[in-house]
Amino acid sequence: MTRVYVTRCLPEDSARLLQKDGINVVMRSTDDAIPRQELLDNIPGCDALICMLTDKVDKDVLDAAGKHDTKLNHLTSPSLKVIATVSVGFDHIDLDECKKRNIVVSNTPRVSTDAVAELTVALLLATSRRLMECANAVKNGDWKSWGLLWMCGTELRGSTVGIFGLGRIGIAIATRLQCFGVKQFYYTDIVEVPQVEIEDLLKSCDFIIINCALTPETAGLFNEKAFAKMKNNCVLVNAARGGVINQKDLYQALVSGAIKGAGLDVTDPEPMAKDDPLLTLNNCVVLPHIGSNTMETRTEMASLAVNNVLAVLDGKPLLTPVPR
Structure with a gap:
């Protein structure tokens, strides 16, 4: 049998x-x-x-x-x-x-294309609009009154969005983001002929979405050198594979203000240790790898x-x- x-x-x-x-x-x-x-x-x-x-x-x-x-x-x-x-x-x-x-x-x-694209957009918004931080402020009693500049985030309207790895999911993400009034999309990939060079994408984008496979070429690609080239108002989102980011370097970039925020649906390792330094930061949103989690x-x-x-x-x- x-x-x-x-x-x-x-x-x-x-x-x-x-x-x-x-x-x-x-x-x-x-x-x-x-x-x-x-x-x-x-x-x-x-x-x-x-x-x-x-x-x-x-x-x-x-x-x-x-x-x-x-x-x-x-x-x-x-x-x-x-x-x-x-x-x-x-x-x-x-x-x-x-x-x-x-x-x-x-x-x-x-x-899983649609489910992952939806989650990626949600994670980008949660990070850029500080939704987790705001929800925690309400729970902790820190919401005192309406404030002109309190908990201000960054909007997509008029921004430049970079997608690193424009496959099926990358296209689905870009399609969903168009309705937010994004000014320009950059995309690149290390396998196919790029629209822009990786360095141009790093230097030019307000939001960068990692959407590539984990390969020897992409492992640890987003590291201290990459973060140094990014705009200090940049929000980085990764719903692909955790190993593409050097998480120690990411922590330093977020603490130092080299980049503004990060949203991660994937980490290395998984699950992330509960005492990981990234979990102490208000400008880092971490989800438990739920990109395709719809019934x-x-x-x-x-x-x-x-x-x-x-x-x-x-x-x-x-x-x-x-x-x-």
């Missing part, structure tokens, strides 16, 4: 798709991240793995997949055929090792991952293979 292992509980509609004759589904009943050892213990003998962004699928996991019986002391031929991650990102999966083993890998692109999007993502697995088990190609 074909064995499918799922590292978290799926939405009911998505899970129902796996209920087919000949498929033995082993799915965790909780929505918390699977402990490393639990994944290693359950992957042996699986034909398919449905995993999440938090699940590191490396050589050790793939080696363990070859153990059809945990009581055996040797590796047998691995049965794992397909890994489907319920995420757009796939940097948690060792693609080179998968290729060596002829394991195909899929992700869930395009599905509609998460259900559609899970269903796409399941359908990728079913396609491979039926001898068909992946619906959405990861870029190689």
Whole structure:
């Protein structure tokens, strides 16, 4: 019987798709991240793995997949055929090792575009208009009266917005921001031919939105040198990958006034430690990686991952293979 292992509980509609004759589904009943050892213990003998962004699928996991019986002391031929991650990102999966083993890998692109774009705009507004700081002022009893200059933020009207990585989500963000009266958009990418050079984007924009993948080229790209080139009234928003920003350098930039504020939906590591210095700053809004957190999007993502697995088990190609 074909064995499918799922590292978290799926939405009911998505899970129902796996209920087919000949498929033995082993799915965790909780929505918390699977402990490393639990994944290693359950992957042996699986034909398919449905995993999440938090699940590191490396050589050790793939080696363990070859153990059809945990009581055996040797590796047998691995049965794992397909890994489907319920995420757009796939940097948690060792693609080179998968290729060596002829394991195909899929992700869930395009599905989360609208949800992430909406969240990014919301985070930009929350940061630029100081919404979290204002809400806390009300809760703490600091709201004494109406003030002419109290809690003044920055508006989008007439501003220049830079989007670093103009893919599907970047375009969706720009489309939504147009109605706010943005004067000019700059965009660039380190892979495609840029509209502007990265340095021009850093120096010219009032708002910068990071929307690129985490790669060796982008890791830590927003660091002390980058912040020094940005305008001191600039608001930086990251809803892509935490590793693109050097968070120690970001803290110094925010404290020193090198930039005005930052809104983060992603951090490195995740979850962020509760004593992280960034959490002490009023000009930094941190969210718990909720870019695609709508029931509609998460259900559609899970269903796409399941359908990728079913396609491979039926001898068909992946619906959405990861870029190689």
